[in-house]
Amino acid sequence: MFYRKKTYEIDPDRLEMFNDFFHQYLLPNQLKHGAELVGRWTTEDRRKIHAIWAYKSREDYERIERRVRHDELHARAQKRRAQLPPFFHSSREEFLTATGDYHRPKHIVSAAGVITNDEGHLLLVKTFWRADTWELPGGQIELGEALENAVKREIFEESGIVVAVDGLTGVYKNLKKDILTLVFRGRQVGGRLRISEETQDVGFFPNDPHVLDQLVTRPHLRARIRDAFERPPIPAISFHPSSP
Template sequence: MSDVPRHIVAVSALIQNEAGHTLLVQTHNRSNTWEMPGGQVEEGEPLHEAVCREVEEETGIIIEPLGITGVYFNQTSDIVSVVFRAHHVRGDIVKQDSEIKAARFIELSEANIDDFVKRPHFKSRILDAMQGRYIPYEVWETKPYTLLERIEPGKTL
């Protein structure tokens, strides 16, 4: 057994339009459920840039991350998932990724989430993100120490 960690880091985002509807996607691999758009972080890529890239690749929507609402670990797959809440800056849904079967804004609430989100780990992430509580997020370079990005907790739309 190797001592080198083999975790995958993934990001996703809860994005709502002006009407308060939530952007969700269905993938071909998980077509029985809706989920937040997102995907795997590339090597050396900051998390906030990864979530912007993934959302744009999957849906055509341009976002601005507002903050991290949760960090989750899938022990079966060794996946660390970081969930952002994000502001819809511009763009209409244009499904651009071959992994995505469908993408749309859905009038989603705690009362109807079970109609759309069939996997409990996706449901808990969405419900946490809907609450809009954030933790700090920073990107640093060292040698010399330079703060490149900081998203403050409590930043709101």
């Protein structure tokens, strides 16, 4: 693995502003193109931020950086930064190579929902980092969060729709990024459509294969929707062990 350490000298009073900017613009753009964030820290006096990113090689880093800088989200970030007060004074970066593998294997686990309304129309969202396609709403499951709560939370955050969950319809793995996605069936029980910081558009669409093929342009995303309607949902249960 190849690592990049980025250090910012910051104004302590603007740490939260910088954090918000990072989480809304910088992080999604890097993750979209394949970078992995090892961690991000601030010093005790809040005057420095350190971030370490991981790549397969220097060539991988250079390829990702080119894509990041040509992405629409990068242009939006530059425009937004020009509207904000300066939140760091200077920055520098170093490149590191590991002396060994000290990490346990891990996966990212996410949840997505195949949600219909009373008319049987399907809920889809369009994100800023996959603007070429509509897709199911969803996102990463937080540590300690029940599966059903995770999919309800993500759908509400991305679309404004409140849902009831009927069960699990499929499990999918992205081998390149080691992301495991659990897809659930559910139905709208409240809420109103709205966009969010993650979604540029949201809507309910007829559950028609010809319509969905035009909207959902990535085959693996279409397969998740098809699977959800072709098989009954099964239970997905979260529990707290009664003993250590």
